[in-house]
Amino acid sequence: MKFRDFEAKNHIFMSPVKTALATPKTGFITEELIKYYERKAKGGVGAIILEPISVLKSGKEHPKQVMLDTDEHIEGLKKLVDTLHKYDTKLIVHLNHAGRVANPKASEVVKSSSAVKCPSTGVTPEELTLDEIKELIQAFKENAERAQKAGADGIEIQFGHGYIVHQFYSERLNKRDDEYGKDKFKFAREVLSAVKEVTNIPLILRISGSEFVEGGITDEHLTKIFALAEEFGVSIIHVGWGNACDSAPWYYNHMSLPTDIMDNRLKEIRKLTKIPIIAVGRMQIDERYKKLVDDGTIDGVVFGRQLIIDPDFPNKILSNSDDFVRCGGCLQGCLANVKAGKPINCIANPEVHSEFVVEKIPEKKKVAIIGAGPAGLFAGTYLSKKGYEVTIYEKNDYAGGQWVLAYRAPGKIYMKDTLEDIIRKTEKSVEIKYNTEVTPEMLKKENYDIIIVATGAKPFVPPIPGLTDYITGFDFFDGKKVEGKNVLVIGGGLIGLEAAEALVNEGKNVTVVELMEEVGKGMEVVASKLFQKNYAPKINIYTKTMVKEIKGKEVIVEKIGEGITSLGEFDDIVVTAGTKPVNELYEKLKEEFNNVYVIGDANKVGQIVDAISSAKELAEQL
Incomplete structure (x- = not known):
């Protein structure tokens, strides 16, 4: 599919989601990072927009951010490009400098167009000098040149979300009285000019469709950006949302936020430019991507977290399969992990870093899993892949355990989509017997070879005198x-x-x-x-x-x-x-049976990601 002079095998892109998989401080691409993106390419995505590359160390957002600030970095990027090309997947290098959004623990000194405090970090940046501005523009130029040398198929420049280019053209953030203050688009123009001077591969601009803050980006700003885009031959406009400093929930597109406001805004933006538009922001919800592409509002769709929870999503939707798992937008395993300095993860996909290896088992064994919460469901799915005959017993008339309670909290309803998809996938390969209380006698009668207890946790009630009515x-x-x-x-x-x-x-x-x-x-x-x-x-x-x-x-x-x-x-x-494990049945069963295991909260209270990881680990061992 063609987007002006950028061409890909389909209209599906992956957004630049931070992974914390590069080497600490130096930002070299690792084998783990290559495998991570290769898995996405296997899933059928047409083009991957690489996670943000900081053009200078002063613009880093976390210590393990990918860098391209030396020629030594080219080799790793080329290896990634070559790997993705095996699957006919294009790689777009996303260039950025965080400016006032920079992490003071990862950057040298936080710099911006002006000394305007960033609420999300609490840091007030230093104002860039004219010499530092020249150095920054030169860094964009050199990083772009290295990207082309590595074989990248395109370059995306971050023009929105409250990052450095945005910080210059925003009246709210640019308080300068020099040439870069009088002409607030001067910096943007010079960055584009520098990049185009040394590259001839397609160029993409990422913008904020709305910042959702007073004094934020306007149609007047966008009109000027689109005029620059036409002048410099930009192939695609990539629309995201929010501002990393002032409206982080919109920037990360939290599950509680409404989607119609984004769709209506996209329709307004469509009227402002003829340049192809791709858009991101929980596009899998209610199949928004289909409606927006079909009515011509957007030309391509961008998925981020959706390709983390289900890397095969592109192949599935292109073949009209519904065998997918939708992302609920919880941010618990992806954003939370990276912010904590850990590699990216997902609460509903324990295979983000290592795929479950299906090994042939010498003989088919019968497995009983007690409890159809997250741990039980995932253990059942994985063991059935290995060829075991699995039955899950659930005392309630529904599956999901505490997950069912989780999506009933305000703003978390889309976690229900994720759970429903997981249950549907499990039921295709595993028998779930609802409304069934398990007894040792029942298990003996069925003659199970392996018993797995996944009975979850129950509330802890402190012994407070007089606490009886609650x-x-x-x-x-x-x-x-x-x-x-x-x-x-x-x-x-x-x-x-x-x-x-x-x-x-x-x-x-x-x-x-x-x-x-x-x-x-x-x-x-x-x-x-x-x-x-x-x-x-x-x-x-x-x-x-x-x-x-x-x-x-x-x-x-x-x-x-x-x-x-x-x-x-x-x-x-x-x-x-708080909660405490429900493991009385496990203690009873292990006295009467040999192959009894306990997983999830029944073993140790944790989060959903801990429960499903324990299920995967046990399934690999058995």
């Missing part, structure tokens, strides 16, 4: 109503805050008590920012506080370092003080 967070998200007006939530972790959000939406007066110094442990960073902005001001939050006693409706607490006091009376109490 519901747990599990109860709340399972549908139990809170009738009273004033509600106390004991525990300010992930489940506690999600319950508090839901209660606020119901019009309740909510108080959260947390023993730790801050609430939100285990909450993904963007979700945490949304909580702080939208819900925290409406909730009474007490940290470093322990509930000591309940006297009727009165709640007595101890504030660490301040003493004991009363919080007043509450109509209802929701306990979200």
Whole structure:
């Protein structure tokens, strides 16, 4: 398919998602990174836009960011290009400099067009000098030249999302009174001119369709960008959303955000330019990509996290298969891991770094899995791939375990898509027996060779004197109503805050008590920012506080370092003080059977990604 002078085998692109798979500090491409992108190429994507390359060390966002700032980096990039070309997948090099978004722990000194503080990092950058601006433009030029030498099929320059080029043409961020302040598009023009001077491969510009902030990007800005794009022969406009400093939830496209506002904005942008448009932002949701391509709003679609959870998604949708797993947009395994300095991961795909190897088993064995939560479902799927005869037993009339409760929290409904797809895939190869309580006698009768216990976790209720009338967070998200007006939530972790959000939406007066110094442990960073902005001001939050006693409706607490006091009376109490493994059955079974294993929360309480990883590891061993 042709996009002006850029051609690919189909209209599907992969967005530049950071992976933290390059070498620390130096940013060389590793074998692990090549394998990661090769897996995406195998899945049928037409073109991969490589994760952001910082043209100078001063513009890095994390220590393991890919670099192309020396000739020594060309060899690794060429190897990646050659690998992807085996699958007829094109590679586009994405060039950027973070400017005020730069990570002070990874960059030398944070620099920008002007000294305007970045809210997401808390850092106020130094203003670039004229000599430093020249050095920066030269860096874009040299990086682009190296990309072409490595055989890249195109170059994408970051023109949006609050990064360096954007920082120059934004009136909100550029406060200079020199030539780069008077002509705010001077820097953008000089970057494009420098890149075109040394390259003849297709050029792409990535922009923000909207920043969703006051004083953000306007149609006037976009019109000037599109005029520059025409002048310099740009092949594609790549539309994303938000601003990394000021509107991170939109930049990372959190699952709680509406999609119609993006679609309507794309239709408006379509009227401003004839240059081919590709767009990103949870495009798999409700098959938005089909509608937008079919009506001519966009010419191609860009997937990021969707190709992490399911690398084969392009091949599947191109062949009209529905055997895919949709990304719910939770950001827990991808963004959270990279921000923590760990390699990119996914809560619903434990094969991001190592594919499950299907080895022939010498004889077919019968396997019983007790529990159809995430760990049980994945263990069943993997063992069936190896040829085992697997039956999953579930005491409820539904599968999913705690995942079912998770998507009932405010703004998390799209996690239901992911779970439904996982269950559907599992049921194609594994028998799931619902409404079934497992007993040792039943297992003996069926003569199972292997028994796997995946019974999950249950709420922990602290032994507080007088705590008799309450519901747990599990109860709340399972549908139990809170009738009273004033509600106390004991525990300010992930489940506690999600319950508090839901209660606020119901019009309740909510108080959260947390023993730790801050609430939100285990909450993904963007979700945490949304909580702080939208819900925290409406909730009474007490940290470093322990509930000591309940006297009727009165709640007595101890504030660490301040003493004991009363919080007043509450109509209802929701306990979200953590969970503990449900492993009584495992302890019983291992006394009567030889091959008994325990996985997921039943073994050790963790997150979804921990549960499914333990399932994969056990399936590989058996």
